[in-house]
Amino acid sequence: MTSAPRPRAAAHAVVSVPGTPRRLPDGEPLPPEDYRRLFGVFEAVDRAPDLAAFRERLLRALEEWFGYSTIAVLHGPTVGDALLDGRGIKSGYSRAFLDEYARRWIGADPFMTGHAHRLLAERGVVTLRELRPESVPEQREYVELFLRPNGIHDKVSMIIDAGAEGCFYVGVVVRGAQVVGARDVAVMRALRRQLAPTAEAVLAADRATAAACRDLGLTAREREVAALAAQGMTNQQIAGRLFIGVGTVKKHLTRALAKTGAASRTQLAVRWRQL
Missing domain, CATH: 3.30.450.80 (Transcription factor LuxR-like, autoinducer-binding domain)
Incomplete structure (x- = not known):
């Protein structure tokens, strides 16, 4: 489209x-x-x-x-x-x-x-x-x-x-x-x-990804940081979205890279799509 x-x-x-904002009438x-x-x-x-x-x-x-x-x-x-x-x-x-x-x-x-x-x-x-x-x-x-x-x-x-x-x-x-x-x-x-319907499908798929991340030992916050990094966001952008410090982002990202066996953000993005 x-x-x-x-x-x-x-x-x-x-x-x-x-x-008070009114609700538009049905129809x-x-x-x-x-x-x-x-x-x-x-x-x-x-x-x-x-x-x-x-x-x-x-x-x-x-x-x-x-x-x-x-x-x-x-x-x-x-x-x-x-x-x-x-x-x-x-x-x-x-x-x-x-x-x-x-x-x-x-x-x-x-x-x-x-x-x-x-x-x-x-x-x-x-x-x-x-x-x-x-x-x-x-x-x-x-x-x-x-x-x-x-x-x-x-x-x-x-x-x-x-x-x-x-x-x-x-x-x-x-x-x-x-x-x-x-x-x-x-x-x-x-x-x-x-x-x-899209929200339900997205959360269902994320539940399966969360299980795979737990098997890798990723915490919930490490998973959030890794997911945003896999989208191509910088540490500064991730910090702004999650309202955490840039240093905290670096710490979580370093751990996520180690736990997933990725040597770079590019490798992390590829492996993230495979979860």
């Missing part, structure tokens, strides 16, 4: 009209440019050869087609597992932001609650405003004292159901604009349905 021309994503990625068609965004993202990930490539391509496609710049793509057996200790990649966050979040605010994050997890499981796509953080004192402080000073007024999260294999959690921070646009919410609802 030939890719459609890229629209100007930032032009309609978010709107600044106050209020109401999306504008043609939103279908181009939907198919653009789907085409980007449809032929991803493995989990690492799927995550990276999904993140980049959301950057390109939606104009988002701060994204987390995580996965785990359940929504809660994916959020609390799931594996994945991020972009657009500063180290200082993440350190302060982990030190002070993670317990007040509305998306970390059982209520949010149930809504995500039920609706598939949920915005920060839909969780009404202003009604809970600690959540209101989280928004007013942490998010807003960092230019964050709304956030949208999406769950891609991968059946028995688990799920993907995709969290997108919206900086500057007051509200996530209804059109973005509608496209993401359609997108998660389209991506579900």
Whole structure:
């Protein structure tokens, strides 16, 4: 299929009209440019050869087609597992932001609650405003004292159901604009349905790869680093995606090379495709 021309994503990625984003009524068609965004993202990930490539391509496609710049793509057996200790990649966050979040605010994050997890499981796509953080004192402080000073007024999260294999959690921070646009919410609802079969296949294949990696003695983090290195990413790029230090990347990569018997990144990439 030939890719459609890229629209100007930032032009309609978010709107600044106050209020809660509405869900488009059943049967109401999306504008043609939103279908181009939907198919653009789907085409980007449809032929991803493995989990690492799927995550990276999904993140980049959301950057390109939606104009988002701060994204987390995580996965785990359940929504809660994916959020609390799931594996994945991020972009657009500063180290200082993440350190302060982990030190002070993670317990007040509305998306970390059982209520949010149930809504995500039920609706598939949920915005920060839909969780009404202003009604809970600690959540209101989280928004007013942490998010807003960092230019964050709304956030949208999406769950891609991968059946028995688990799920993907995709969290997108919206900086500057007051509200996530209804059109973005509608496209993401359609997108998660389209991506579900691919997500299930990718996680099933990764489960088999994980078994092979355990036989080689690779830890979960060594496997993540090796998978990204096999894609051709530099140590600096891997550190940015996993939010770990470059020195930590070098340590994990050195161990992965030794355990797989690869003498170079090129050999590692070849052997990785054979797992």
